[in-house]
Amino acid sequence: MSETDDLRALMEADRWIERVSAQRTHLPESEELAKLEGELRGIQRSLLEVEAVAGPLKSAYDDAARESSRLKKRANDLDATLAASTANARELNALQKELSHVRMLLGESEDRELELLLAVDPREAEIASLRSRALPGAVRRRELLDIIAQLQASLGDELVSLRRARDERAAALPIELLSRYDVSMAHAGTSGAAQVIEGHCDGCRLALSPLDIDRWKAQPIGVFMDCPECGRLFLP
Numbered sequence: 617m618s619e620t621d622d623l624r625a626l627m628e629a630d631r632w633i634e635r636v637s638a639q640r641t642h643l644p645e646s647e648e649l650a651k652l653e654g655e656l657r658g659i660q661r662s663l664l665e666v667e668a669v670a671g672p673l674k675s676a677y678d679d680a681a682r683e684s685s686r687l688k689k690r691a692n693d694l695d696a697t698l699a700a701s702t703a704n705a706r707e708l709n710a711l712q713k714e715l716s717h718v719r720m721l722l723g724e725s726e727d728r729e730l731e732l733l734l735a736v737d738p739r740e741a742e743i744a745s746l747r748s749r750a751l752p753g754a755v756r757r758r759e760l761l762d763i764i765a766q767l768q769a770s771l772g773d774e775l776v777s778l779r780r781a782r783d784e785r786a787a788a789l790p791i792e793l794l795s796r797y798d799v800s801m802a803h804a805g806t807s808g809a810a811q812v813i814e815g816h817c818d819g820c821r822l823a824l825s826p827l828d829i830d831r832w833k834a835q836p837i838g839v840f841m842d843c844p845e846c847g848r849l850f851l852p
């Protein structure tokens with residue numbers, strides 16, 4: 617193999633590594649995951665907002681329900697006492713008065729209970745609907761995390777073997793040429809060499825001047841001019 621072939625092989629190896637690295641960091645599954653996690657966070661926020669309102673309403677409802685049941689029991693006890701009573705008229709009258717007071721309080725408490733129930737119900741329905749919306753998203757998120765982990769592991773393995781092959785190709789180049797290549801690559805990224813295609817550097821897309829094109833065409837075998845823009849070595 618000529619130096620040019622070795623240089624081309626190294627450039628192709630580096631470009632291939634770049635493609636696989638980019639593939640690894642731009643998985644469509646990662647994009648889907650980011651979008652999904654955004655949606656799930658939105659649902660979570662709504663859930664917290666509704667729960668913040670529903671929580672106090674629910675506990676007020678529970679208090680009212682407890683109060684109603686306490687009053688109901690008190691009214692029943694008074695009823696039973698009155699029915700079995702052998703007390704005098706004055707005591708009976710006092711019991712009657714207490715009973716009607718308790719019934720009035722019970723009526724108020726039951727109204728309140730109903731009012732709170734009507735306020736709690738739609739919020740609990742909303743909480744249930746938000747939770748059921750989040751559920752398939754949470755399942756998909758789990759799947760995506762697994763798929764991404766697998767893809768990244770296999771692309772990671774591929775990169776390891778590509779880099780090993782790349783290092784073998786680099787070792788085939790004469791040391792001065794390799795160090796020029798490495799300097800250009802450190803400066804420009806991706807690879808340290810490029811091709812001229814239709815008058816453009818295919819590394820940085822610079823349109824070469826007619827003078828540079830003439831220089832490039834005239835470069836002797838084994839001599840590589842640098843791209844005036846990105847510094848990559850031009851292959852013949």
Ligand SMILES: [Zn+2]
Pocket residue numbers: 810817818819820821822843844845846847848
């Ligand atoms: Zn260039």
